[in-house]
Amino acid sequence: MTNTLSLEDRFQQRIDNEEKIEAKDWMPDGYRKTLIRQISQHAHSEIVGMLPEGNWITRAPSLKRKLALLAKVQDEAGHGLYLYSAAETLGAGRDELLHQLHTGKAKYSSIFNYPTLTWADIGAVGWLVDGAAIMNQVALCRASYGPYARAMVRICKEESFHQRQGYDILLTMMKGTDAQKKMVQDAVNRWWWPSLMMFGPSDIDSPNSAESMKWKIKRLSNDELRQRFVDMSVPQAEILGVTFPDPELKYNEVTGHYQFGVIDWEEFWRVVNGNGPCNEERLAARVQAHEEGAWVRDAALAYAEKQKQRNSSQVA
Amino acid sequence: MQEFTRQSILILADNLMILGQRLGEWCGHGPILEQDIALTNIALDLIGEARNYYQYLAETEGKHEDDYPMLRDAREFKNVLLTEQPNGHWGDTIARQFLFDCFHFHLLEHMVASSDQRISAIAKKSVKEAAYHLSFSGDWVIRLGDGTEDSHQKIQRSVNKFWPYWMEMFTPTEAEQHAIQEGILPDLNKVYEAASSKLESVLAEATLIKPEGQHSRKGGKEGFHSEHLGYILAEMQYLQKSYPGASW
Numbered sequence: 001m002t003n004t005l006s007l008e009d010r011f012q013q014r015i016d017n018e019e020k021i022e023a024k025d026w027m028p029d030g031y032r033k034t035l036i037r038q039i040s041q042h043a044h045s046e047i048v049g050m051l052p053e054g055n056w057i058t059r060a061p062s063l064k065r066k067l068a069l070l071a072k073v074q075d076e077a078g079h080g081l082y083l084y085s086a087a088e089t090l091g092a093g094r095d096e097l098l099h100q101l102h103t104g105k106a107k108y109s110s111i112f113n114y115p116t117l118t119w120a121d122i123g124a125v126g127w128l129v130d131g132a133a134i135m136n137q138v139a140l141c142r143a144s145y146g147p148y149a150r151a152m153v154r155i156c157k158e159e160s161f162h163q164r165q166g167y168d169i170l171l172t173m174m175k176g177t178d179a180q181k182k183m184v185q186d187a188v189n190r191w192w193w194p195s196l197m198m199f200g201p202s203d204i205d206s207p208n209s210a211e212s213m214k215w216k217i218k219r220l221s222n223d224e225l226r227q228r229f230v231d232m233s234v235p236q237a238e239i240l241g242v243t244f245p246d247p248e249l250k251y252n253e254v255t256g257h258y259q260f261g262v263i264d265w266e267e268f269w270r271v272v273n274g275n276g277p278c279n280e281e282r283l284a285a286r287v288q289a290h291e292e293g294a295w296v297r298d299a300a301l302a303y304a305e306k307q308k309q310r311n312s313s314q315v316a
Numbered sequence: 317m318q319e320f321t322r323q324s325i326l327i328l329a330d331n332l333m334i335l336g337q338r339l340g341e342w343c344g345h346g347p348i349l350e351q352d353i354a355l356t357n358i359a360l361d362l363i364g365e366a367r368n369y370y371q372y373l374a375e376t377e378g379k380h381e382d383d384y385p386m387l388r389d390a391r392e393f394k395n396v397l398l399t400e401q402p403n404g405h406w407g408d409t410i411a412r413q414f415l416f417d418c419f420h421f422h423l424l425e426h427m428v429a430s431s432d433q434r435i436s437a438i439a440k441k442s443v444k445e446a447a448y449h450l451s452f453s454g455d456w457v458i459r460l461g462d463g464t465e466d467s468h469q470k471i472q473r474s475v476n477k478f479w480p481y482w483m484e485m486f487t488p489t490e491a492e493q494h495a496i497q498e499g500i501l502p503d504l505n506k507v508y509e510a511a512s513s514k515l516e517s518v519l520a521e522a523t524l525i526k527p528e529g530q531h532s533r534k535g536g537k538e539g540f541h542s543e544h545l546g547y548i549l550a551e552m553q554y555l556q557k558s559y560p561g562a563s564w
Contacts (some may be wrong), residue, residue, distance in 0.1 A: 005348070019541075024394075047344075049351075050343065050344035051344050054345075057341075057343050058337060058341055058551045058552060058557060059551055059554055059557075060341050061382075061386070061554065061556055061564035062382045062386070063363065063366075063367045063381055063382055063385065064555075065564055066340070066363060067360060067363055067364060067367070070321045070340060070343065070356055070359055070360050071360060073344060073356065074343070074353055074356040074357065074360070075344050076354060077344075077349055077352050077353045077356070077473035080348055080349060081350070081353075086327070119555055119564065161403040169564075172563060172564060173564070175563070176562050176563055176564075177562050179559060179560065180361035180559070180562055234427070241365065246431050250364075283346065285344070288345075289345045289346065289347065290347075291342075292347065292405065292406075293346065293347020293348060293406065294347075295464070295466055295467055295470065296347040296348065296351075296406045297347060297348060297468070298349075298462070298463070298464050298466075298467070299460050299463025299464050299466075299467030300458060300459055300463065301463075302463045302464045302467075303458070303459040303460075303462055303463040
């Protein structure tokens, strides 16, 4: 018992000294579990996140936009790969994690349970959803677990590129016809509140936050990150010429921040708990891809096994 | 630009555009994350190459690159029938891709020597990508053919299914014949020989049987398509046609 305590003390000391924890280092079970949960949720979010945007690849309105969207959704698959690999360093295999996703045990970001209804949604998702994601992810680049922090550095670079692309889609549309402008405002109206919800429950209702902060997995609280996102987005909306659907949104001279209305937490929990507009479709699409791919994975395994035997009999 | 050159370029471009569009349907739905990425990569390469040909036409004709994929109707598309066939399952997509890659890679390899500088430059740029596509789809044909009993049967059926579309790629239209005479396109007989030999060696390694003696289906290069193309275009062109003249 004394030994375990001192191990934990030493571990915390390393965290406090800003040392990175690596895969083979000793770590408390809770730290490992928290990381696996968080990293796998993030990986699943990348993979499920491919669906609402992938939905528009075949309908993208120009060659330039189609190529950019294909590349973006492909990047998300790549992010999923980095993150599943980071989770593997903690002893959580990809098959096991996918099983948790497919059986509904693991969560993914609720934002992807909203539908992409028009082309402007692809712009709004890039600007707001990727913008909110970056806010979270930049902070994670300094997370105490080395493999996670390093994966986040790569991911952040690509995400900020995606965000600019999304904003550019909207800018182009705002210079266009009235119908296009209307399409943009409608998309922003629908994506604004769900984007604010991406930062998770308010700090007072966030059960895992204190421990994560102590372990420096998390550096900034949900509410701090949300405020930064609002402060960043309001001037961008002004340049774009759109408004956010919040009558209470205004600049507070005293705090130097934009204050905003109350988030509909009922909606937040409804979507988290599986009753958003697209929860069933998203999960069904992932399960279907996995099930229909089973014979392909079996074939690849069988072939690899045959090759191994052929090689070993050649050596013999 | 001569009309036969224009028609020949449209065949090149539309093949890549339509197949790339089909592959784009897979994005997010692949059987393995790595393969999802690989297929999207191929879609990017194909549409990227198509874009180069469309840009060439657009510069010559004073149009915009998007006018070609987004504003023409089905009868004006010149892609071969193979490229517009539905994705089906992974084995179908792989078989369709492999047949196309056999043609595409060897075409580009020969087209590097095109008398048209611009076409030669595009071929030079794309031939390395096409080599990768061919090795990807060829490896998967082998893996599925020599994998499990089930995958063997599935990929054999897929190869049989697309076999009627094989010869259209190597059968020149009048315009292509003219372009071959002018050295703009390579001799499609030579492309056929190289493609066939690659195809046979991969099928043999995959323990698959090369289909024989089936009716050959063609017409796409002259604008006579299967019913699938109309739906592809309805989706692909929907925004441009719903909001005429808008920029995106």
